[in-house]
Amino acid sequence: MSRLQKPSQEDERLWLEQSLHGNPDGFMHLIEVYQRSVFNMCYRMLGNREDAEDAAQETFLRAYQNLKKYDQDRSFITWLLSIAAHFCIDQLRKKRAKIVSMEDILLGEIPDPNPSPERVIVQQDDQLKVQNILQQISEQDRAALILYYWYEFSYEEISIILGFSVSAVKSRLHRAKKEMATLWVKQSSIMKSEVGRKQYEAPVV
Amino acid sequence: MRHQLFEDWLFAEEDLDSQQKDLLESHKQDCQQCQMLEGAWQEISQDINSQNWVMPEEGFSQRWLSRLEQQKLHDQRRHAFWAFLTTSSGAVLFGILLLRFFISNSPIVVLSYQFHSIMVIFETLQGLIRFLLTIIRSVNMIIPSVIGLGVIFMLWSCLFLGLVVIWQVVMGRRELYDY
Numbered sequence: 036m037s038r039l040q041k042p043s044q045e046d047e048r049l050w051l052e053q054s055l056h057g058n059p060d061g062f063m064h065l066i067e068v069y070q071r072s073v074f075n076m077c078y079r080m081l082g083n084r085e086d087a088e089d090a091a092q093e094t095f096l097r098a099y100q101n102l103k104k105y106d107q108d109r110s111f112i113t114w115l116l117s118i119a120a121h122f123c124i125d126q127l128r129k130k131r132a133k134i135v136s137m138e139d140i141l142l143g144e145i146p147d148p149n150p151s152p153e154r155v156i157v158q159q160d161d162q163l164k165v166q167n168i169l170q171q172i173s174e175q176d177r178a179a180l181i182l183y184y185w186y187e188f189s190y191e192e193i194s195i196i197l198g199f200s201v202s203a204v205k206s207r208l209h210r211a212k213k214e215m216a217t218l219w220v221k222q223s224s225i226m227k228s229e230v231g232r233k234q235y236e237a238p239v240v
Numbered sequence: 241m242r243h244q245l246f247e248d249w250l251f252a253e254e255d256l257d258s259q260q261k262d263l264l265e266s267h268k269q270d271c272q273q274c275q276m277l278e279g280a281w282q283e284i285s286q287d288i289n290s291q292n293w294v295m296p297e298e299g300f301s302q303r304w305l306s307r308l309e310q311q312k313l314h315d316q317r318r319h320a321f322w323a324f325l326t327t328s329s330g331a332v333l334f335g336i337l338l339l340r341f342f343i344s345n346s347p348i349v350v351l352s353y354q355f356h357s358i359m360v361i362f363e364t365l366q367g368l369i370r371f372l373l374t375i376i377r378s379v380n381m382i383i384p385s386v387i388g389l390g391v392i393f394m395l396w397s398c399l400f401l402g403l404v405v406i407w408q409v410v411m412g413r414r415e416l417y418d419y
Contacts, residue, residue, distance in 0.1 A: 059305065059308060063301050063304075063305065066300065066301040066304055067301055070296055070300045070301065071293055071295055071296075072293075074294060074295065074296040074300070075293040075294050075295075078294040079294075084294070084297075087294070087296075088296060088297070088300075088303075091296060091300070092300075092303065092304055092307050095304050096304070096307060096308060096311060099308065164287075165284055165287045165288065165291070168284075184285065184288045185288065185291075185293075190253075205253035205254065206253075208253050209248070209251050209252060209253050212251040212281055213247065213248075213250075213251045213277075215280075215281070215284055216251070216277045216278075216280040216281040216284065217277065217280075219280035219281075219283065219284055220276050220277060220280045223280070
C-alpha cells in the first residue's frame, strides 16, 4: 500500500482555486497535507535534515509562484515531487559530495512503538547503511529509486516526474539496484573485517 | 555464458522468460558473487520497507509563510531598486543636459552640438557600410558569382544552425525548470 497521504479531490481542487486567487491559506492546507511527502523526498535525496528543510520550503515556494503553470489534469503530488526532485538534483550537482551525519539520520526517524534494544541497534545500523549507500549513487538514479521504492510510483509516473522515457527509468532503476547491492556487499565485508581486527587486537583477560 | 549477464538478469526490470530464469537459477547455485548480490538487495529492500518517513519539524507551514513574506519583501526591494536606478539615471542624464543648456547660455549652441554628434554617428555608419560594400564587390570580382552565392548560402546556414543550437540549449535549460 502506498505511504502517500492524499486529500479528497474536492478539497484539493478548492485549495488550489483559493491559492490561484492569491489566497495563501488554501496553499497552507496543501502544505499541511503534502509536507511529509515532499520533506521525505528531499531528505532521501540530500541526506540531512537541514538541507531537506530548505529544499522542501523552496519546493513549496516555487510551486506557489508557478501555480498558474500547473496542469490540473495531472496529479498535484507528482507535480510537487517533480519540483522537489529537480531542485534536489540541482543542489546535489552544485555540492556533489555531501557526507551524511549519523545524528541527522537517527533523529529523523519516528520510533517503532515496541522495539527490542537489539532490534533497534540492528535496524538503525542497517537504515544508516541504506541511507549512506543511497548518497553514493548518481542523483538521477537515486531520484528514480526513491520514487519507485519509497513512493511506489509506476514507471510511467516516474517518467513524468523526472522527465525521462519509461525505458530510461527502467535502466536507471536497474543500475541503481545493482550499484546499491554491490556497495552493500562491500560495506558488509569491510565491517566484518573491522570487527575481526578489533577482536584480534582486544587484550586477553 | 558471462557472469556479467547473470548479474544484469538478477536486477532486471523487465520480466525474464522461463529459459532465462532457469539459466539464472542454475548459475546462482554455483556463483557466490550472485548469491551475495541477491541477498544484499533483499536486505536493502526489506530495510526500505521498514523505514519510517522522515517528518519535518513542527511549524513547517508557518515557516513557509514567513519565507513567502520574506520573498515578497525581497522582490519588492529588487523592483524598487531597479525602478530607482532607472529613474535616477534618467534624471541624472536629463540634469546633465539641462546643466549644459544653462551653462552655455545659448540653446542654439547646445542644439548644434547635438546635431553635430548625430551627424558624426551617421557618417561613421556610412563609412562602415561603404567599407563593407567595397569588400563584397572586390570579393565578387575575385570569386565567380555561383561560388559567391554558395559561400553566402553556407554562411547563412551556419548562422541559422547556430541560432537553432542556442535556442535548443536555452529551451532545454528552461524545460528543466518548467515542471
